[in-house]
Amino acid sequence: MPKKKASQKPKQSRFTKPSFTLSPKNKIILGSFLVLFGLALLIAFISFLFNWQADQSVLGQLGDREVKTQNLLSKFGAGISNFFIYEGFGIAAFALAILTITSGIYFFFNLNKQALKNFWFWGVLVMIWLSVFFGFFAPSNSLLGGTVGYEMNDYLQDYLGFTGTVLLLTFLLVVYMVARLKLTPEKILIYFRNTKKDIKEDFKNYSDTTESTSGETAYTEPLEEDLDHASAEPSEEISEEPEDESQPQPQPAPEKIVIKSQENPDDVEMEVETAVEEAVEDKLSKKLVEDYGEFDPTLELKNYQFPTVELLKDYNANGGGITINQEELEENKNRIVDTLKNYKIDIAQIKATVGPTVTLYEIIPEAGIRISKIKSLEDDIALSLSALGIRIIAPIPGKGTIGIEVPNKNATMVSMRSVIASPKFQHAEMELPMALGKTISNETFVVDLAKMPHLLMAGATGQGKSVGLNAILTSLLYSKHPAEVKFILVDPKKVELTLFNKIERHYLAKLPDTEEAIITDNTKVINTLNSLCIEMDDRYELLKDAMVRNIKEYNTKFKARKLNPENGHRFLPYIVLVVDEFADLIMTAGKEVEAPIARLAQLARAIGIHLIIATQRPSVNVITGIIKANFPARIAFRVTSKIDSRTILDSQGADQLIGKGDMLFTQGNTLLRLQCAFVDTPEVEKITEYIGSQKAYADAYQLPEYSGEESGTGLDIDVSERDKLFREAAEVIVLAQQGSASLLQRKLKLGYNRAGRIIDQLEAAGIVGPFEGSKARQVMVQDLESLNRLLDE
Numbered sequence: 001m002p003k004k005k006a007s008q009k010p011k012q013s014r015f016t017k018p019s020f021t022l023s024p025k026n027k028i029i030l031g032s033f034l035v036l037f038g039l040a041l042l043i044a045f046i047s048f049l050f051n052w053q054a055d056q057s058v059l060g061q062l063g064d065r066e067v068k069t070q071n072l073l074s075k076f077g078a079g080i081s082n083f084f085i086y087e088g089f090g091i092a093a094f095a096l097a098i099l100t101i102t103s104g105i106y107f108f109f110n111l112n113k114q115a116l117k118n119f120w121f122w123g124v125l126v127m128i129w130l131s132v133f134f135g136f137f138a139p140s141n142s143l144l145g146g147t148v149g150y151e152m153n154d155y156l157q158d159y160l161g162f163t164g165t166v167l168l169l170t171f172l173l174v175v176y177m178v179a180r181l182k183l184t185p186e187k188i189l190i191y192f193r194n195t196k197k198d199i200k201e202d203f204k205n206y207s208d209t210t211e212s213t214s215g216e217t218a219y220t221e222p223l224e225e226d227l228d229h230a231s232a233e234p235s236e237e238i239s240e241e242p243e244d245e246s247q248p249q250p251q252p253a254p255e256k257i258v259i260k261s262q263e264n265p266d267d268v269e270m271e272v273e274t275a276v277e278e279a280v281e282d283k284l285s286k287k288l289v290e291d292y293g294e295f296d297p298t299l300e301l302k303n304y305q306f307p308t309v310e311l312l313k314d315y316n317a318n319g320g321g322i323t324i325n326q327e328e329l330e331e332n333k334n335r336i337v338d339t340l341k342n343y344k345i346d347i348a349q350i351k352a353t354v355g356p357t358v359t360l361y362e363i364i365p366e367a368g369i370r371i372s373k374i375k376s377l378e379d380d381i382a383l384s385l386s387a388l389g390i391r392i393i394a395p396i397p398g399k400g401t402i403g404i405e406v407p408n409k410n411a412t413m414v415s416m417r418s419v420i421a422s423p424k425f426q427h428a429e430m431e432l433p434m435a436l437g438k439t440i441s442n443e444t445f446v447v448d449l450a451k452m453p454h455l456l457m458a459g460a461t462g463q464g465k466s467v468g469l470n471a472i473l474t475s476l477l478y479s480k481h482p483a484e485v486k487f488i489l490v491d492p493k494k495v496e497l498t499l500f501n502k503i504e505r506h507y508l509a510k511l512p513d514t515e516e517a518i519i520t521d522n523t524k525v526i527n528t529l530n531s532l533c534i535e536m537d538d539r540y541e542l543l544k545d546a547m548v549r550n551i552k553e554y555n556t557k558f559k560a561r562k563l564n565p566e567n568g569h570r571f572l573p574y575i576v577l578v579v580d581e582f583a584d585l586i587m588t589a590g591k592e593v594e595a596p597i598a599r600l601a602q603l604a605r606a607i608g609i610h611l612i613i614a615t616q617r618p619s620v621n622v623i624t625g626i627i628k629a630n631f632p633a634r635i636a637f638r639v640t641s642k643i644d645s646r647t648i649l650d651s652q653g654a655d656q657l658i659g660k661g662d663m664l665f666t667q668g669n670t671l672l673r674l675q676c677a678f679v680d681t682p683e684v685e686k687i688t689e690y691i692g693s694q695k696a697y698a699d700a701y702q703l704p705e706y707s708g709e710e711s712g713t714g715l716d717i718d719v720s721e722r723d724k725l726f727r728e729a730a731e732v733i734v735l736a737q738q739g740s741a742s743l744l745q746r747k748l749k750l751g752y753n754r755a756g757r758i759i760d761q762l763e764a765a766g767i768v769g770p771f772e773g774s775k776a777r778q779v780m781v782q783d784l785e786s787l788n789r790l791l792d793e
């Protein structure tokens with residue numbers, strides 16, 4: 001799961017090594033010891049089979065040097081064999097020798113230890129089973145079943161009887177075949193079917209070769225391996241012999257067909273080569289999946305419970321839902337007809353669709369009336385209808401009718417509960433589904449953030465932005481497991497997103513060594529954005545290495561165990577960066593945030609990093625051209641002017657909304673009017689508490705480390721390059737205890753650039769602290785004496 005990420009080395013493993021590790025040298029020593037010890041056991045056991053009777057009489061005197069034994073390994077061989085075979089498991093004890101040799105080989109070649117553990121587990125079980133089996137069928141032969149087999153069989157027969165023991169042994173055999181050998185009835189069938197097919201084909205090929213006379217079509221049989229056949233082999237050992245990945249897999253030979261012209265036999269013959277598709281499933285991953293199943297990213301929090309719908313308030317519980325007010329509809333219709341009549345526009349037909357906040361009146365004008373005429377009268381008609389929130393759509397795209405949206409007198413609230421519980425959201429097959437609200441025809445509107453791929457939200461204060469952000473975050477919490485998505489929350493207002501602190505260790509991502517996961521300080525945003533850029537670059541490296549084009553393909557490949565975590569591969573959760581009050585950020589940090597945001601917006605779509613940016617002030621210096629170009633999906637809540645509306649949506653309309661979550665959404669060209677789902681703070685609190693009270697990861701998801709300018713890396717200024725006024729400037733700053741360039745400008749009568757350079761030099765010398773946005777820098781030196789000491793050093 002999420003582990004701390006080294007910034008510069010994407011290939012570095014994220015998994016902590018177990019504390020018990022042997023050095024490669026010791027592994028070789030232990031490996032060779034185990035192999036030789038296993039061989040000794042094997043020799044002793046074999047020898048014991050022939051000499052046990054002779055040696056048994058001297059077993060009591062093994063301490064006596066004079067006593068001779070027949071075993072090839074003398075007293076040691078006789079003693080240990082008697083212990084394991086006669087007094088132990090009978091001939092099944094040979095399994096111990098084999099297990100010891102295999103363990104030695106695993107250590108010697110440093111192979112996968114998990115497979116070895118499996119091998120021991122099943123090996124010991126088989127040994128016990130065989131011992132009981134022989135104890136059952138040959139109780140009189142103490143060498144076959146050993147004492148353990150005899151006693152266990154005796155014990156079982158006392159309690160289960162003869163038949164019960166047979167049934168138990170059979171059942172255990174079936175368990176072994178299914179669990180270990182992965183034998184299923186289908187596989188057995190396939191095996192027999194394939195064998196039959198192979199025999200038939202061989203027979204056919206044989207008769208073909210004997211019968212064929214002319215070689216008009218030369219056909220080379222592809223060397224394709226019959227994978228089905230191979231997988232049906234029940235005796236194929238899976239984890240014991242992991243394949244060497246570095247060994248190139250044999251590639252199937254291309255299929256060749258030589259075509260000769262039928263009409264003119266003298267023509268040059270053409271060879272057509274069609275590549276036989278590569279066997280994509282490499283065997284190792286297939287075996288791993290067979291052994292352990294697909295990788296499950298949610299395993300670490302496998303008992304995680306998604307929040308229930310009951311946590312959300314049902315605002316429409318008492319007879320809620322949209323109420324159709326006939327009177328109001330009639331009144332509005334008459335007003336529309338009358339107003340249009342004033343402009344000499346006759347109506348052929350009118351249809352009303354009642355939505356939660358507005359009703360759409362769709363008008364088909366009389367024949368001969370040009371839509372462009374109505375379009376040019378848009379503003380006048382809106383004025384004549386004189387109601388806030390009227391929007392005229394002429395024509396409705398794809399319909400050829402004219403739409404007039406008129407707000408309802410009593411708007412119906414769209415509760416988050418209703419959209420979350422809707423089948424559209426519940427069955428949404430999306431990567432990052434967001435239930436934004438309801439459309440004008442009262443349908444739940446769900447979109448995929450992963451497809452957007454970034455979202456820009458704007459609206460004047462108090463029009464529903466924060467509720468909108470909460471609705472988006474709530475949707476994602478209801479649909480994604482903590483392993484699948486991580487949020488980075490930037491909240492300069494410090495109050496809007498604080499509730500999400502409770503789910504820090506489940507869903508949030510943060511920089512290493514930072515206290516708070518929710519970023520409220522603008523300077524920290526810069527570091528986080530740059531760190532996110534590093535994460536982006538790392539992820540691209542991983543994708544390149546895995547030879548896939550996007551995060552979805554990458555994760556699918558990782559789950560199928562085709563990517564090795566030892567090479568730095570890991571399951572990649574989506575990362576959603578949410579910035580509330582983007583304007584504030586741009587004002588204080590300007591280019592420093594714009595550059596990484598633009599970079600992320602341009603490049604991050606394929607690797608699962610998505611940005612949601614909200615702002616109150618949709619002016620062009622906040623939503624710059626470069627940002628707009630990379631945020632095709634936009635949401636506009638009510639804004640105060642047409643200009644603002646144009647800045648966000650490239651068209652007017654947002655200024656005519658009625659507020660309270662009434663919004664326009666665009667993902668390219670068409671504008672869609674939606675009523676945003678309402679989720680109140682207590683509801684969010686309940687959800688976060690519900691999630692927060694469950695078992696969490698040890699820490700928030702760690703972003704790569706980014707050493708910003710404050711660490712001095714970018715400011716390694718040579719002492720000789722210091723300004724002539726450096727010392728004087730340092731004194732001014734220390735005396736005033738205020739690290740600002742403007743102070744230097746005033747006191748030393750310097751230009752802005754020179755003062756700025758001196759401030760950088762002072763920072764490099766450790767006299768002032770790092771840049772802190774609009775605030776003056778901190779002065780790190782208390783008085784002139786300390787300053788002199790520092791500079792003399």
Ligand SMILES: Nc1ncnc2c1ncn2[C@@H]1O[C@H](COP(=O)(O)OP(=O)(O)OP(=O)(O)O)[C@@H](O)[C@H]1O
Binds near residue numbers: 413461464675
């Ligand atoms: N979808 C909605 N349905 C009903 N009422 C809403 C909706 N969204 C917002 N409101 C109402 O509008 C109020 C202000 O909303 P919100 O706090 O989201 O505004 P805002 O745009 O974030 O303001 P600010 O920028 O000042 O934070 C809410 O308290 C609520 O009463």
